[in-house]
Amino acid sequence: MKISELAERSGVPVATVKYYIREGMLPRGVVSSATRAEYDDDHLARLKLIAALADVRGLPLARVRDILALVDDPGPDALTTLGRAVSALPPYVGADRVDHPRARAAIDDLGLTYDGDFTAVAQLEEALGALEDAGLAADPQTLRRYGDAMRTVAAEEIAPMSAMSLDEAVSYAVLGTALYEPVMLALRRLAHHHLLATRTEP
Amino acid sequence: MKISELAERSGVPVATVKYYIREGMLPRGVVSSATRAEYDDDHLARLKLIAALADVRGLPLARVRDILALVDDPGPDALTTLGRAVSALPPYVGADRVDHPRARAAIDDLGLTYDGDFTAVAQLEEALGALEDAGLAADPQTLRRYGDAMRTVAAEEIAPMSAMSLDEAVSYAVLGTALYEPVMLALRRLAHHHLLATRTEP
Incomplete structure (x- = not known):
């Protein structure tokens, strides 16, 4: 899936997804063209875990x-x-x-x-x-x-x-x-x- | 008791006791001379309650x-x-x-x-x-x-x-x-x- 679909399915904004990638918390996608990377269900599961943790109060x-x-x-x-x-x-x-x-x-x-x-x-x-x-x-x-x-x-x-x-x-x-x-x-x-x-x- | 004894018995520093009095959280003592006020057990109980509340996390x-x-x-x-x-x-x-x-x-x-x-x-x-x-x-x-x-x-x-x-x-x-x-x-x-x-x- 594209980053936009990853963002939509996880409920995490694209900018935040990119931030997690830059910070090394979420692996990069597989580059499929000069302007595009592909993400899979492992990325989605990881992103949901990060989002759940980021939501914990304090x-x-x-x-x-x-x-x-x-x-x-x-x-x-x-x-x-x-x-x-x-x-x-x-x-x-x-x-x-x-x-x-x-x-x-x-x-x-x-x-x-x-x-x-x-x-x-x-x-x-x-x-x-x-x-x-x-x-x-x-x-x-x-x-x-x-x-x-x-x-x-x-x-x-x-x-x-x-x-x-x-x-x-x-x-x-x-x-x-x-x-x-x-x-x-x-x-x-x-x-x-x-x-x-x-x-x-x- | 004097404010110093009130502070000692409650474990609250004198400066903090004075702050609670200024803020109206703790009643003033009874003035016994130009430089002295007397506090009683009601003051001590109130001060302990304030200290316990002030200690609650968050x-x-x-x-x-x-x-x-x-x-x-x-x-x-x-x-x-x-x-x-x-x-x-x-x-x-x-x-x-x-x-x-x-x-x-x-x-x-x-x-x-x-x-x-x-x-x-x-x-x-x-x-x-x-x-x-x-x-x-x-x-x-x-x-x-x-x-x-x-x-x-x-x-x-x-x-x-x-x-x-x-x-x-x-x-x-x-x-x-x-x-x-x-x-x-x-x-x-x-x-x-x-x-x-x-x-x-x-």
Whole structure:
């Protein structure tokens, strides 16, 4: 297909497609004449992936590039690759901490795996610190409320990955992590609203 | 107590305390001499609330002020007040939509209450549109995974509110909505990581 058809089918403007090509994020088409290059379905799939990543709230283009680099050239094993890919997502917390005492205690209590290099550990430490500062509960029983719910959700989310190739799994992990988050947060607020709206006052 | 003690006990620098007073977010102390004002435990509690709100990621100071105004002067009923307070939180989505077809279908399917004025409806619509653009599943079965988990979580979160006054409930709803979100998201990523790390490869 021509670049104009590629643009139309992906919903990405031609100028932006050219930008992604110049930046090396999208491979060049096969030159078929002095003024024309041909693109195929692999180009279309790649462009849709870039567009989806570019649309993630708070994800800078430099991080989109990092994720694409991991899709193209995965790490030594799936867990490392997925860990690096998910670490490219916001929120970005300071990496200067050496220990994460609150997160470590919570992770142990929930029976999860502690790995200080995985960025979600630092994210949890920061989040638990904010609860403490605000005087909100962060005791094991309260945290189990969230931990148990997320474990159930995560198990269902992980299930389809065993049938995927590594590059499919990287895209799924990154997009799935980023794009189901706002769905879940909106549904939490809607559940609060529903419960308050239907509550029978004593 | 003196302003220096107020600063020390709250962890907020004196200059910032003075700024909150100038901005009308924190009431002035009682003047006890030409160069001295006295502050009490109400000042300390208010200052801790401001500090906790100011610490919420992505919450601009103008919105902190809006939330404080609702604590001071609540709306006609609890549901309206809480809805307004939670609407001051990010993510901020365009309010120009008149209909939310994806969100309406999902809310109906999950048995929640549809209220087009509640901002989480527009947030859900945007989030479902992003899933669609990225080619990720947004069918009723997939959404129920998140809806059911959030309903369970929300019911436990709402429970303590029946014992609170309205201004306590507003603070709890706003801070709880904002500050448990990052905890939940970090735990979801940690659950993914744990499940992948402990998975037995076939």
